[in-house]
Amino acid sequence: MQPHSPVDPQDQPHVPGPSLWPVGFAVGVVVLLVGLIVSWWIAGLGALVALAFAFLWVRDLTVGTPLTHTPEVPPESPTGPALPATDGPAAMPLSLSDERFPRSKFLELSTLGLGGVIGGIVTAPALGFMIAPAFLKQGQKDHDLGPLSDFPEGRYVVATYMADAAQGEVSRRTAYVRFNGQQNGQPSFSVISNHCAHLGCPVQPNGPLDEQNKKQHGDVTLIPTISIAGFGCPCHGGQYDTEGNRTSGPPVRALDRYSFSIRNGRLFIGKPFSVSHVDGAGASAQIHKWKLSFPGEPVSGLESWLYPIQPPH
Amino acid sequence: MATRRVTRTEQLQQTILYPVDWLEERSGLVGGLKYFLFRKVPGDINWFQTLGSATLTAFIVQALTGSILAMYYKPDPNSAYPSIQHITNDVWAGWLVRGMHRWGASVFIILMFMHMGRVFLFGAYKYPRELNWVIGVLLLAMGLAEGFTGYLLPWDQTAYWATVVGINLNGTAPFLGPFIAQFLQGGTYINADTLARFYAIHMLLIPGAIIALIGLHLYLVVRLGVTSPPWSREAAGTGSIIPSRNGGRRGLTRPRPRRSR
Ligand code: HEM
């Protein structure tokens, strides 16, 4: 038994012959549906009836009554050979193919053009919606870390805070803050980011924390360190000194830092920036400051040419 | 065709096959499927040539288990991790489906590489199949991107920091790197939208692309035929070619003898 080949030239549409069995089939289905509500064995009975009649119906179809007549297909031109298009009363102008802008060409181009325009109108906002928000309004707001008295001189304090309360815990950031004493009558701070300059893991202070003196206000937690020998990264072993200079491992530059400001005797953490290296230490340190870059990108030297443009941070 | 009484078994057969015929006559799908399944392949085809189908199976498993996981998973920073715990510990057979998806991810990638190795060692990437190699490379990239985006979804410490490292790795690509990284995390830092972004890419964008590419890939496989192994005597024309009864080449699949009825 072969399935009917659709390319068989002898093929006729398989119009089913007349049959009464569908009536029984329909009755069976109704009984089945009623049975679903009323009781299971009525449903079963309905199913049996429907199946039996379905079988009879399909058998009827396969036996099929051969079509007794083929529908007449009217011949293409009933009055003898067709006239050439340039002859007779409905003649087309001779120069059809010489037209410089034939209508079919116009329709083709306008279909493509319109399709392109519609596609563009739909796609452009969607793509923009996907891409633009990642680059817009990225600015960091200054964040209050607490009164200056919370920061003992010469010791790093582990400060964590929520950069955006609306986003919740995802936006929690950590900075290491050290009060360097007065510099020209102004309080001086080192505010170091915990983002490793290799690939962004959280660097840890190399030394014990003073958990007893932990302070908490709002979303800010401050834990002083006791005395640390720099910072280390748990991911690939990058090491930094207390100024954030790389001392060993894969990082390509020093740790990023944050700007800061002091208002009403409170310390505010500001915008982050990248640092190639730091000369000196403490209040008199000279920080070589660069535009904020992603971890792993050198900010000075030849390799920094590979990253000429930074997206707006 | 001589007229003959239709026997009872033949009638029964016809009755049973009627729906198949019905479908075939209106869509050609049955013939198409038969063509796909019973097409001729070289007689000395090798077991390694099943690696492509194995990869396809692994992908289908990922698609199915992933769709089921999506019924319980919640892609927002506060509930992602608890929802994973819920799937693993509470939902009936959740541990199994999650395990299938997680281990299956590695199986899929490994199979893809093995399939690629087979294609390479057999020289099956050569004319006229270069384009299929190129499509394969795209599939490989998409598959790896699936692994990367899926890894973040459990939202535990490993997931989070591996993704930080992965995003920043992308950031070190010359020139465009910083933009790619910022696009991936949807901002300067990983933020509330990053997880949902990865989820959408993981379950909608990339799988859609993979399905389309697999379609093209298989179309080319069927259109161009499968290569013989490099040691094939048959393909080199130096071996004995034993013609089969009905004129085809010796093979795993023999075309059924045509009987006219
Ligand atoms: C989602 C991943 C993939 C799937 C589902 C897939 C599936 C398949 C299947 C079923 C075949 C035919 C059977 C076989 O030769 O094994 C095939 C052939 C082929 N694949 Fe893939 N493949 C994938 C990835 C790749 C990759 C990564 C490459 C290479 C970069 C590749 C290159 C090829 C080539 C060149 C052929 C033709 C081989 C021949 O004609 O002998 N494919 N693929």
Ligand code: FES
């Ligand atoms: S991320 Fe810190 S050493 Fe690699």
